[in-house]
Amino acid sequence: MADCIFCKIVRGEIPCAKIMEDDHAFSLLDIGPINAGHALVIPKRHYPTLFEVTDEDLAACVVMARKVAAAVYKAVGASGLNFLQNNFRVAGQLVEHAHFHLIPRFQNDGFLTSWPGKAYAVGEMDKVLHKVLAEL
Numbered sequence: 001m002a003d004c005i006f007c008k009i010v011r012g013e014i015p016c017a018k019i020m021e022d023d024h025a026f027s028l029l030d031i032g033p034i035n036a037g038h039a040l041v042i043p044k045r046h047y048p049t050l051f052e053v054t055d056e057d058l059a060a061c062v063v064m065a066r067k068v069a070a071a072v073y074k075a076v077g078a079s080g081l082n083f084l085q086n087n088f089r090v091a092g093q094l095v096e097h098a099h100f101h102l103i104p105r106f107q108n109d110g111f112l113t114s115w116p117g118k119a120y121a122v123g124e125m126d127k128v129l130h131k132v133l134a135e136l
Helices: 005-010 055-075 124-135
Strands: 018-021 025-029 039-043 080-084 100-105
Touching (some): 005 025, 018 055, 025 055, 039 055, 055 100
Antiparallel strands (some): 018 025, 080 100
16 A cells, blocks of 8 residues: 555655564564564555465564564563554554564563453353354
């Protein structure tokens, strides 16, 4: 997409703090980090969400994410690291180009570490499982 900020970054039209790139993926530091070292990994081709990313580009992103995550973790002396990916605004996706967040974590950094789970009603888990399996 021509006006996508991540596509412009990949094309070199907007400067960034690039960490690495290959034929399929690109990594950079997030300009609005949760913690110092917060990085992104994006497919170089434009895909609005995870659901459109090709297997080849997705695999490249995940492999790159592992390398960058290890480097960020060590570089900033983190105690942990979150690997997150959001799809659609309701889930927190702010840029409509699939991307993965690598967020270094520190004790008491104030970032949400978990969310409350909800129990299934009796029989609901089986119903949901059958619906999901039907979509595979």
